Amino acid sequence: MSFEVDVSITRGSRRIAARFEAGPGITALFGRSGAGKTSVLDMIAGLARPDEGRIAVDGRALFDAAAGIDLRPEARGCGYVFQDYRLFPHMSVEGNLRYGWRLAAPDARWIDFEQVVEFLGLAGLLAARPRRLSGGEAQRVAIGRALLSGARFLLMDEPLSSLDAARREEIMRVIERIRDELALPILYVSHDRREVERLAGQIVEMD
Amino acid sequence: MSFEVDVSITRGSRRIAARFEAGPGITALFGRSGAGKTSVLDMIAGLARPDEGRIAVDGRALFDAAAGIDLRPEARGCGYVFQDYRLFPHMSVEGNLRYGWRLAAPDARWIDFEQVVEFLGLAGLLAARPRRLSGGEAQRVAIGRALLSGARFLLMDEPLSSLDAARREEIMRVIERIRDELALPILYVSHDRREVERLAGQIVEMD
Amino acid sequence: QVPRGPLVLAAASLQESLNAAADTWAAQGHPRPVLSFAASSALARQIENGAPADLFLSADEEWMDHVVKAPGGRIKPGTRISLLTNSLALIAPAQSSIRLTIAPGFPLAAALGLNGRLAMGQVASVPAGKYGREALIALRVWSSVEGRVAGADSVRSAMALVSRGEAPLGIVYATDARADRKVRVVGIFPANSHKPITYPLARLSASTNPDAEGFRRFLASPQGKAIFRAYGFGTR
Amino acid sequence: MALAPDNISPEEWGIIWLSLKVSAAAMVATLPVGFALAWALARGRFPGRVLLDGLVHLPLVLPPVVTGWLLLIVFGGTGVAGRWLAAMGMPVMFRWTGAALAASVMALPLMVRAIRLSLESVDRRLEAAARTLGASPMRVFVTITLPLALPGVLAGMVLGFARSLGEFGATITFVSNIPGETQTLPLAIYAALQVPGQEGIVTRLALISVGLSLVALVASEVLTRRMGMRAHVL
Amino acid sequence: MALAPDNISPEEWGIIWLSLKVSAAAMVATLPVGFALAWALARGRFPGRVLLDGLVHLPLVLPPVVTGWLLLIVFGGTGVAGRWLAAMGMPVMFRWTGAALAASVMALPLMVRAIRLSLESVDRRLEAAARTLGASPMRVFVTITLPLALPGVLAGMVLGFARSLGEFGATITFVSNIPGETQTLPLAIYAALQVPGQEGIVTRLALISVGLSLVALVASEVLTRRMGMRAHVL
Numbered sequence A, B: 001m002s003f004e005v006d007v008s009i010t011r012g013s014r015r016i017a018a019r020f021e022a023g024p025g026i027t028a029l030f031g032r033s034g035a036g037k038t039s040v041l042d043m044i045a046g047l048a049r050p051d052e053g054r055i056a057v058d059g060r061a062l063f064d065a066a067a068g069i070d071l072r073p074e075a076r077g078c079g080y081v082f083q084d085y086r087l088f089p090h091m092s093v094e095g096n097l098r099y100g101w102r103l104a105a106p107d108a109r110w111i112d113f114e115q116v117v118e119f120l121g122l123a124g125l126l127a128a129r130p131r132r133l134s135g136g137e138a139q140r141v142a143i144g145r146a147l148l149s150g151a152r153f154l155l156m157d158e159p160l161s162s163l164d165a166a167r168r169e170e171i172m173r174v175i176e177r178i179r180d181e182l183a184l185p186i187l188y189v190s191h192d193r194r195e196v197e198r199l200a201g202q203i204v205e206m207d
Numbered sequence C: 001q002v003p004r005g006p007l008v009l010a011a012a013s014l015q016e017s018l019n020a021a022a023d024t025w026a027a028q029g030h031p032r033p034v035l036s037f038a039a040s041s042a043l044a045r046q047i048e049n050g051a052p053a054d055l056f057l058s059a060d061e062e063w064m065d066h067v068v069k070a071p072g073g074r075i076k077p078g079t080r081i082s083l084l085t086n087s088l089a090l091i092a093p094a095q096s097s098i099r100l101t102i103a104p105g106f107p108l109a110a111a112l113g114l115n116g117r118l119a120m121g122q123v124a125s126v127p128a129g130k131y132g133r134e135a136l137i138a139l140r141v142w143s144s145v146e147g148r149v150a151g152a153d154s155v156r157s158a159m160a161l162v163s164r165g166e167a168p169l170g171i172v173y174a175t176d177a178r179a180d181r182k183v184r185v186v187g188i189f190p191a192n193s194h195k196p197i198t199y200p201l202a203r204l205s206a207s208t209n210p211d212a213e214g215f216r217r218f219l220a221s222p223q224g225k226a227i228f229r230a231y232g233f234g235t236r
Numbered sequence D, E: 001m002a003l004a005p006d007n008i009s010p011e012e013w014g015i016i017w018l019s020l021k022v023s024a025a026a027m028v029a030t031l032p033v034g035f036a037l038a039w040a041l042a043r044g045r046f047p048g049r050v051l052l053d054g055l056v057h058l059p060l061v062l063p064p065v066v067t068g069w070l071l072l073i074v075f076g077g078t079g080v081a082g083r084w085l086a087a088m089g090m091p092v093m094f095r096w097t098g099a100a101l102a103a104s105v106m107a108l109p110l111m112v113r114a115i116r117l118s119l120e121s122v123d124r125r126l127e128a129a130a131r132t133l134g135a136s137p138m139r140v141f142v143t144i145t146l147p148l149a150l151p152g153v154l155a156g157m158v159l160g161f162a163r164s165l166g167e168f169g170a171t172i173t174f175v176s177n178i179p180g181e182t183q184t185l186p187l188a189i190y191a192a193l194q195v196p197g198q199e200g201i202v203t204r205l206a207l208i209s210v211g212l213s214l215v216a217l218v219a220s221e222v223l224t225r226r227m228g229m230r231a232h233v234l
């Protein structure tokens, strides 16, 4: 099992619950706006604490209310592409990209800086501050930063929403290679049926 | 002519130029990430000052370097859906929606508050602060705020990128009605070919 | 290393005269004393709290009494003397034409005019203010001017109010008045209208400087006293 | 308890009331000036900006007595501004208004810094968004900039009020210590400190000061909380 | 020009140097304490938070002489902390270190407020992002929070430095007015003010103070600019 998730969390007066087990490859998280997809990703990443339940990735328990397990975010090893990017405004694009890279154990890294810069088309932007990036440029940096962090699994929250078809195609090909060559579990949120059908081995619907 | 645009602007060391004339209806602005689409919208809205050129909408000159015309943003009457939403964090969703509405002359308003809340599905969120909204919810508020401002024309920067298919469909139908019934000029940025082909009467490619 | 002179804590109003005395002492081949000028109250509290200094020259006896009584005995017994005396002056701006003769019941309030203030040290706390109030009470004019007093934090501030023309009259020490050309002495208060104004000197029990006692004796010597007299002080 | 209200003498109540009046007046008077200066320093690009910045910091850098002395020269009965104010029917010399003026000047740099810090962190893109929605620059200021800078404004007001409550040196030098007119808490405390054996009174009055400032602090915290000002831009 | 360097006497250079030493030491010493307090007040949720806030504001609210008196009682030769420090070989009584301590205490509330204001405007979502990238809370603090709060830290340092340069009341009450040891610029100015006819010296020394603070201001502006700290989160 790549992702084993059975959690619930209270957001304001709402209760968001999700329960699924996913095999290897890419799992798409599908659901209407406000269904709770980002909330689920946050719980897996350790940024939101479930009221109860259990989360495991590749058999490794990240959270288990019953067993008292609650790994800290930095110990979970996730590469999270945030829906709102969250680039560090005080660092250059290169600084952002290298942030997780520097912290990763050398043997945990599975992709090169140069490789990432190249396929994301960031070469001309390395010295730029995030503030002046276009929407799509910022999104690509957010993807690159997550890939470079030497993560054991990826959480991608609508990672291609602001990109044109050509870029999208290129990046999807890289994601497919990551899926196939590295067998990294990937949880992928998208509203695009075609994207999802092409990438994902399984689809989890939320409501 | 709905949009007459012939401008150029310097961004860092790059020069972004655009030149097009568009007939009535929806004009799609198409181009790869970083091509300068948002920059063009900013210039039309009066948020970025072109180095030279001319901008007119429905025959009304908003900017004309040669004639010394440069209307202030608040005098241009545009309804701008920002790529990065830009909701006011210190106001509720309702406060955000009503911001432009309150400032519009009563006879300039062409849509009801209740109507907007309904078709954007914001009824349960009116009291919420923007901070806790999901990505798609925030995007819908940004659309509603622009529609309610009594604008003479709309600038929409990837307004549906974070929405699920059903919502998208609903909102597209409203946009079509605005196009057909009100004959409002709309400049529409999107990466989705199908969306663009369905909505837009003409397509402007940028490079 | 050059040996350091004794550390002398002294009332701020003694600045010029004591500096002159220290210069003379140093010219005789001694290390120059280090002089720290502040309000007597501040200095007394420092001594009370264990200040490592040598001599204390206070502007009033009350604070010296306070230090003497402080637990632990802050003053070396037998070293306290009343070194200097002073008198109180009624002053006006140099260009003022006010004429008054200080005597019981003299028309001080009238001289202040309709809105004029009488500048003094704060009567509750600043020594010059306390003496001034005592004198005015003795002369039976206090009740007529009590509400007109502007209390400054030091004699010098009171004098500044007069020299800048903000107050038509003020009460300061005679020594202060003669140092400022922008004020004019209207009259000197009779010595019997207030307690004698004296400046006590003593050596602290914390004193370790070998020159401390020597400098104390120098200040009390005829030569030392002559220096203070040159600045308008009286000596005993 | 030594500080129960019925243990406070009428004279002390008078001093408390005067201190509150002076500090509140100083805070209110400084606010518009402080905001305008903060705005100019945060947003303005004009020659002499650094000089203006320096000028604003002056009361912080100079010993308070010097500030009081400068006030005396400018606002005293013989000073230019002093004569003008007196002619306008607002004399400050030896008046509580003068004490408020002194407190105001001393509080200014603190207020300006706090407000400026908040103004500089306001996201200009939100202001731009408001413009496209039809808001004039003035309205953008009132509905967007000001509310977003509110934490700084509140912090500045608290700092200014607290500083005014504690202001001593400039006040006594400028308007001296006149009971009922300019004798604020610090002046009363100072007077008591200069008399041997009045430590009890000093402690009493100091505790009252501290109490007043605590009330102001709590009020500002509640306000900040209520306005939910910790929110960020999405 | 009256203030050309060769017009400044060796004695005045000594005073300037001492003032700089005291102010710089005060600023450096206050920074970690001020930051920790600002952090606790901005982020902490513990009982007694408001009380701590009040305590921090104390030196602002109390007249400086009272603060000096309290320092004297606690850090004086007979005070608990004073004896302990002396035993540790770091006596403060009548030393320049005591002047720095007084300045430090007076600067604390200003520093805490400025830093707190900036800390409160740091976007917590960026900190969360850094955690997912493998950064420990400590590293997040150093690489994300601290740089993003830098404008406040710098503003706090400027305020603290300026306040230290101008500090008078607490210093003279605590460590007296000893030439070469505790006589900083404000105390020298006070001494000159006590002697009639020395307005020239007062003006001179005051101008020197102002000059020093201007240099500090310009330095901080340049730093802020260079760090490009006005940027916002995308």
Ligand SMILES: Nc1ncnc2c1ncn2[C@@H]1O[C@H](COP(=O)(O)OP(=O)(O)OP(=O)(O)O)[C@@H](O)[C@H]1O
Residues within 6 Å of the ligand: A011, A012, A013, A014, A016, A031, A032, A033, A034, A035, A036, A037, A038, A039, A040, A083, B132, B133, B134, B135, B136, B137, B162
């Ligand atoms: N603090 C809160 N209080 C109340 N409701 C909240 C809070 N935080 C989030 N929510 C709500 O929880 C719901 C789930 O949010 P979430 O961001 O997980 O949605 P999502 O599936 O990612 O949506 P989208 O596709 O639009 O990004 C939303 O309706 C949101 O408004």
Ligand SMILES: Nc1ncnc2c1ncn2[C@@H]1O[C@H](COP(=O)(O)OP(=O)(O)OP(=O)(O)O)[C@@H](O)[C@H]1O
Residues within 6 Å of the ligand: A132, A133, A134, A135, A136, A137, A162, B011, B012, B013, B014, B016, B031, B032, B033, B034, B035, B036, B037, B038, B039, B040, B083
């Ligand atoms: N201040 C600046 N300095 C240098 N380059 C800048 C600056 N501001 C914007 N740019 C660059 O200008 C280009 C155009 O940006 P713009 O936001 O208009 O692109 P876009 O077409 O909207 O892209 P996207 O589809 O990714 O949103 C981008 O490459 C961006 O990095």
Ligand code: MOO
Residues within 6 Å of the ligand: D063, D064, D065, D167, D168, D169, D170, E063, E064, E065, E167, E168, E169, E170
């Ligand atoms: O530092 Mo002051 O002189 O007491 O306000």
Ligand SMILES: [Mg+2]
Residues within 6 Å of the ligand: A037, A038, A039, A083, A157, B134, B135, B136
């Ligand atoms: Mg989401």
Ligand SMILES: [Mg+2]
Residues within 6 Å of the ligand: A134, A135, A136, B037, B038, B039, B083, B157
């Ligand atoms: Mg764009």
